[in-house]
Amino acid sequence: MIFLDHAATSLLKPSSVEYAVAHALRTMASPGRGGYGPAMSAANTVFRCREQAAELFHVPEPEQVVFTMNATHALNLAIRSLACRGKKVVVSGFEHNAVTRPLHALQVRTLVAGKRLFDRDDTLREFSRLLPGSSFAICTAVSNVFGYILPIREIAELCRKEGIPLIIDASQAAGVLNLDFQELGAAFMAMPGHKGLLGPQGTGILLCGEDCMPLLFGGSGSDSRSQEMPPFLPDRVEAGTQNVCGIAGLLAGLEYVKMRTPESLHRYECSLMKTACSLLQAGRCELFMGEEGTQTGVLSLRVPGMDCEFLAQSLAEQGICVRGGLHCAPLAHESAGTLETGTLRLSFSPFLSENQVKAACGAILQFL
Amino acid sequence: MRQVWITFRSLTHAQRAATSLERKGITASLTRAPKELSLRGCAYAVVLRKRFGEAAGLIGELKLPSAQYFERLESGEFREVQL
Numbered sequence: 001m002i003f004l005d006h007a008a009t010s011l012l013k014p015s016s017v018e019y020a021v022a023h024a025l026r027t028m029a030s031p032g033r034g035g036y037g038p039a040m041s042a043a044n045t046v047f048r049c050r051e052q053a054a055e056l057f058h059v060p061e062p063e064q065v066v067f068t069m070n071a072t073h074a075l076n077l078a079i080r081s082l083a084c085r086g087k088k089v090v091v092s093g094f095e096h097n098a099v100t101r102p103l104h105a106l107q108v109r110t111l112v113a114g115k116r117l118f119d120r121d122d123t124l125r126e127f128s129r130l131l132p133g134s135s136f137a138i139c140t141a142v143s144n145v146f147g148y149i150l151p152i153r154e155i156a157e158l159c160r161k162e163g164i165p166l167i168i169d170a171s172q173a174a175g176v177l178n179l180d181f182q183e184l185g186a187a188f189m190a191m192p193g194h195k196g197l198l199g200p201q202g203t204g205i206l207l208c209g210e211d212c213m214p215l216l217f218g219g220s221g222s223d224s225r226s227q228e229m230p231p232f233l234p235d236r237v238e239a240g241t242q243n244v245c246g247i248a249g250l251l252a253g254l255e256y257v258k259m260r261t262p263e264s265l266h267r268y269e270c271s272l273m274k275t276a277c278s279l280l281q282a283g284r285c286e287l288f289m290g291e292e293g294t295q296t297g298v299l300s301l302r303v304p305g306m307d308c309e310f311l312a313q314s315l316a317e318q319g320i321c322v323r324g325g326l327h328c329a330p331l332a333h334e335s336a337g338t339l340e341t342g343t344l345r346l347s348f349s350p351f352l353s354e355n356q357v358k359a360a361c362g363a364i365l366q367f368l
Numbered sequence: 369m370r371q372v373w374i375t376f377r378s379l380t381h382a383q384r385a386a387t388s389l390e391r392k393g394i395t396a397s398l399t400r401a402p403k404e405l406s407l408r409g410c411a412y413a414v415v416l417r418k419r420f421g422e423a424a425g426l427i428g429e430l431k432l433p434s435a436q437y438f439e440r441l442e443s444g445e446f447r448e449v450q451l
Contacts, residue, residue, distance in 0.1 A: 043379055062383075222411065222412075223410065226409070234380055235380070
């Protein structure tokens with residue numbers, strides 16, 4: 001099997017993640033629900049994971065790190081927290097349904113800033129034009145379809161100057177780009193634990209720079225006599241038993257990312273992408289490539305006259321795992337002009353070899 | 369031996385306090401707070417056996433909300449104290 005769908009989930013993981021999950025499953029109970037060994041061991045693991053995340057993303061205090069089920073859950077928390085203050089939002093042209101669907105459900109008026117793929121100047125110009133008078137802004141740091149690295153630092157600066165709270169969707173950036181939450185000054189930053197951070201599915205993180213409203217209500221292991229959720233983070237938005245096994249795995253993933261460093265992981269994934277580009281350019285593929293420094297290890301392509309889902313399925317039958325279609329991001333496809341055809345997406349993992357990439361490209365070229 | 373219990377409403381706050389103290393070489397054990405110190409229901413305590421003033425200063429710097437200080441008497445009862 002050759003796994004080229006790292007942008008969906010990190011199937012290939014460090015062995016330490018597998019060990020941590022199995023160890024937690026055998027030895028850990030629920031944090032904050034008892035003072036006995038297995039509960040305190042779970043509490044210690046969860047706290048260490050908060051600390052590691054806070055350190056990696058430069059968050060002042062570990063209690064600003066909230067654990068969620070996934071990035072979608074984290075984004076819903078953030079969007080609901082800000083949408084109650086105003087109903088006009090600016091988003092980039094490359095947002096995922098995890099952003100656009102909650103906005104639609106909450107009937108927030110959405111202005112789309114910057115639809116030109118790999119054009120950072122256009123993205124910035126459009127944010128600058130649309131931000132004044134809006135209630136908040138949301139921007140993905142990297143497009144999940146095209147790997148386009150948006151100018152998030154500059155957008156964050158614009159938001160700070162306008163006094164507009166910003167939500168950053170770091171789903172494709174966490175673990176491969178350096179993101180300094182304190183320097184960015186964002187209201188919230190959401191990310192999955194199971195992509196670039198190499199943790200298990202069912203884990204996500206919301207970094208909170210502002211007060212966060214609960215989505216779920218229930219036990220928190222604190223202030224139990226009150227029927228209100230506790231007023232402090234993280235308890236306020238972490239109702240119910242936590243995914244301790246997942247968080248233990250996420251802790252191991254974070255430690256691995258810190259050891260390898262996001263820069264080196266990004267470099268390696270980009271080198272694999274370049275190998276793929278050079279091989280596929282020889283065929284009649286239409287590749288969506290940005291200039292140096294504007295793309296992560298995510299590559300979308302189209303083969304003229306061939307249905308991307310059919311191609312993805314044909315590759316799956318050969319044990320090559322890629323993703324075809326709209327990637328839950330119709331807005332990004334609309335911006336790039338690929339809404340009707342979709343694309344075939346290859347996304348590269350730090351655990352993939354160059355030979356595997358060459359073999360996968362060879363299989364794609366056989367269809368041309 | 370004198371014991372000081374510092375209570376917190378949040379487990380995470382208590383963990384941050386205990387970790388910070390340990391990193392400064394101050395032995396601090398984390399435990400569930402007794403019912404009589406958990407008036408809001410479910411709280412956590414960091415237990416100290418020495419260096420109380422130093423610990424209180426450090427916890428003050430952390431600006432953790434809701435920290436309360438209690439001395440455990442020989443009778444087993446608790447008395448709120450200012451450090």
